[in-house]
Amino acid sequence: xxxxxxxxxxxxxxxxxxxxxxxxxxxxETQRRVLDKCSDDDPAVVFDWSESALTxxxxxxxxxxxxxxxxxxxxxxxxTPEWVxxxxxxxxxxxxxxxxxxxxxxxxxxxxxxxxxEVISRITYLCTEPNIVAAYAAHAGWQPIARVLFVADGCRxxxxxxxxxxVAPAYGCQAFV
Numbered sequence: 001x002x003x004x005x006x007x008x009x010x011x012x013x014x015x016x017x018x019x020x021x022x023x024x025x026x027x028x029e030t031q032r033r034v035l036d037k038c039s040d041d042d043p044a045v046v047f048d049w050s051e052s053a054l055t056x057x058x059x060x061x062x063x064x065x066x067x068x069x070x071x072x073x074x075x076x077x078x079x080t081p082e083w084v085x086x087x088x089x090x091x092x093x094x095x096x097x098x099x100x101x102x103x104x105x106x107x108x109x110x111x112x113x114x115x116x117x118e119v120i121s122r123i124t125y126l127c128t129e130p131n132i133v134a135a136y137a138a139h140a141g142w143q144p145i146a147r148v149l150f151v152a153d154g155c156r157x158x159x160x161x162x163x164x165x166x167v168a169p170a171y172g173c174q175a176f177v
Contacts, residue, residue, distance in 0.1 A: 043152040044109030054081035128172035136173035
């Protein structure tokens with residue numbers, strides 16, 4: 001029971017707008033230690049997940065099995081928001097250097113600049129992935145799956161800025177911002 005509570009806390013960071021960026025709260029001690037080591041040369045990617053978007057995507061991919069991206073493994077049973085999150089993270093962290101370490105299901109760190117670039121490229125790809133674009137086109141008004149943040153200041157590890165995930169609307173959807 002206690003382990004489940006810790007995992008849930010590691011999965012859900014609270015990100016609040018601040019005048020100098022985005023303030024991350026509810027960090028575990030492990031997450032804070034990881035972010036303390038971040039620098040311009042060793043940044044972290046932080047996900048501020050939207051539970052409603054994950055739930056909608058799980059319902060869509062659960063109902064329309066053929067609509068799932070080919071790299072998504074079949075769920076064991078019913079498609080859930082956790083399954084969607086896990087599949088997205090497996091895809092995003094599977095970079096040339098090998099799968100990158102996760103802190104809970106919301107922080108990918110540490111990353112070299114090359115690894116950071118590759119992770120952001122894979123996130124941007126998801127905004128143009130045909131099955132995800134089709135899901136968003138079929139369900140107008142969906143929120144982005146997650147806000148993607150960049151942390152590179154170990155002196156102020158709770159401060160993040162939006163990562164540069166931009167896709168022209170004609171070529172994709174705003175699945176991540």
